[in-house]
Amino acid sequence: MQALILAGGEGTRLRPLTSTVPKPVVPLVDRPFIAFMLDWLHGHGVDDVVMSCGFMASGVRNVLGDGSGYGIRLRYVEEPTPLGTGGALKFAEPLLDERFLMLNGDVLTDLDLTAQLAQHERTGARGTLALIAVDDPSAYGLVRCADGGRVREFLEKPSPDQIDTNLVNAGAYVLERGVLELIAPGRAVSIERELFPLLVGDGLFGYTADGYWLDIGTPERYLQATFDILDGDVRSSVVDALDASRLSIGSGATIDGRVVGPAFVGPGATIAAGATVAGRCVIGRGVEIGAGAHIDRSVILDGAKIGPRSTVIESIVGPGARIGAHCRIGERVVLGEGVVLGDDNQLAAGARLFPNVSLPDGAIRF
Numbered sequence: 182m183q184a185l186i187l188a189g190g191e192g193t194r195l196r197p198l199t200s201t202v203p204k205p206v207v208p209l210v211d212r213p214f215i216a217f218m219l220d221w222l223h224g225h226g227v228d229d230v231v232m233s234c235g236f237m238a239s240g241v242r243n244v245l246g247d248g249s250g251y252g253i254r255l256r257y258v259e260e261p262t263p264l265g266t267g268g269a270l271k272f273a274e275p276l277l278d279e280r281f282l283m284l285n286g287d288v289l290t291d292l293d294l295t296a297q298l299a300q301h302e303r304t305g306a307r308g309t310l311a312l313i314a315v316d317d318p319s320a321y322g323l324v325r326c327a328d329g330g331r332v333r334e335f336l337e338k339p340s341p342d343q344i345d346t347n348l349v350n351a352g353a354y355v356l357e358r359g360v361l362e363l364i365a366p367g368r369a370v371s372i373e374r375e376l377f378p379l380l381v382g383d384g385l386f387g388y389t390a391d392g393y394w395l396d397i398g399t400p401e402r403y404l405q406a407t408f409d410i411l412d413g414d415v416r417s418s419v420v421d422a423l424d425a426s427r428l429s430i431g432s433g434a435t436i437d438g439r440v441v442g443p444a445f446v447g448p449g450a451t452i453a454a455g456a457t458v459a460g461r462c463v464i465g466r467g468v469e470i471g472a473g474a475h476i477d478r479s480v481i482l483d484g485a486k487i488g489p490r491s492t493v494i495e496s497i498v499g500p501g502a503r504i505g506a507h508c509r510i511g512e513r514v515v516l517g518e519g520v521v522l523g524d525d526n527q528l529a530a531g532a533r534l535f536p537n538v539s540l541p542d543g544a545i546r547f
């Protein structure tokens with residue numbers, strides 16, 4: 182089975198994490214984010230993936246290579262300019278099979294693609310969209326269905342008065358290659374705003390999925406995804422690797438402080454005496470947590486250093502960042518790669534520092 186993954190968005194809402202790496206390869210727990218998607222696809226019989234890249238395509242290719250590490254043949258197509266979700270599909274046409282899956286590349290899910298494919302076959306659909314229930318459909322594509330799953334209406338980013346169902350487009354489609362005839366080549370096209378409305382009443386079906394589903398496009402949802410992976414709310418190999426205390430401790434890690442599970446501590450990390458790591462944390466490879474520091478509900482990415490007696494709460498610290506002593510970071514702070522923060526700084530309430538920003542001692546009380 183073949184899958185086309187759309188991975189060409191700029192990931193602006195995840196900056197500064199996506200300032201230095203493209204969204205598909207932003208690290209999530211122990212691997213590039215998109216690896217969760219590749220494992221999930223592989224589990225449903227996908228062995229051929231076309232990755233539709235725009236922004237920083239070489240960054241994706243450098244990390245994922247030819248897919249052999251995932252048991253998948255992985256090829257890349259690169260649009261010269263962003264063509265939108267439908268334009269990117271049309272652009273990949275020469276590589277596509279008669280029937281294929283298409284996925285939004287920023288979704289963490291374990292929904293049952295095998296059942297979706299079975300429904301697609303049974304109904305003889307031209308396109309079958311996975312639908313998922315959410316509390317607030319306004320940021321998604323709202324899908325109204327009739328009995329039997331036929332789509333009656335597709336409304337991208339509905340206004341409040343248009344919301345009369347909580348079922349939205351999960352960004353996982355089964356498509357017949359024939360639908361590509363409806364897309365004009367060489368221009369930007371939105372599959373949601375242009376192609377799906379054309380297919381309403383003409384072979385477009387919804388498959389109501391259950392299971393875990395999250396669009397990881399914002400720092401809040403990135404942290405939520407981290408917690409849910411550690412809790413095992415989404416099926417993945419991470420949770421299988423946790424020990425009886427729900428910890429995964431990498432080789433060569435030194436833990437003199439206290440780590441409360443579930444937590445993931447990467448190889449070579451050090452957690453000094455008197456430090457605590459709790460509330461579901463990821464401590465990356467080679468990270469140093471200083472004496473008496475307190476890390477709660479946070480992700481500290483590879484090679485970062487947290488100084489003695491500093492506190493990090495519900496925040497993300499980018500790779501190689503250096504936080505001095507006695508700082509307070511949180512909640513919902515995101516520090517980019519290589520940020521340097523002197524001693525006695527305080528950052529709060531959604532502050533974001535871009536890569537390599539450097540602040541001296543006592544520079545900020547926010």
Ligand code: GDD
Nearest residue numbers: 187188189190233263264265269285286287321322350396
């Ligand atoms: N190759 C390529 N080219 N990929 C693109 C482009 C492009 O021009 N534009 C967006 N993408 C990719 C993004 O990287 C992402 O993986 C996917 O297409 C969807 O784009 P988003 O920008 O994340 O859209 P959204 O989250 O606002 O809405 C979409 O996803 C929702 C589910 O998360 C829509 O499909 C909604 O209908 C859906 O509910």
Ligand code: MG
Nearest residue numbers: 285287396398
């Ligand atoms: Mg999205």
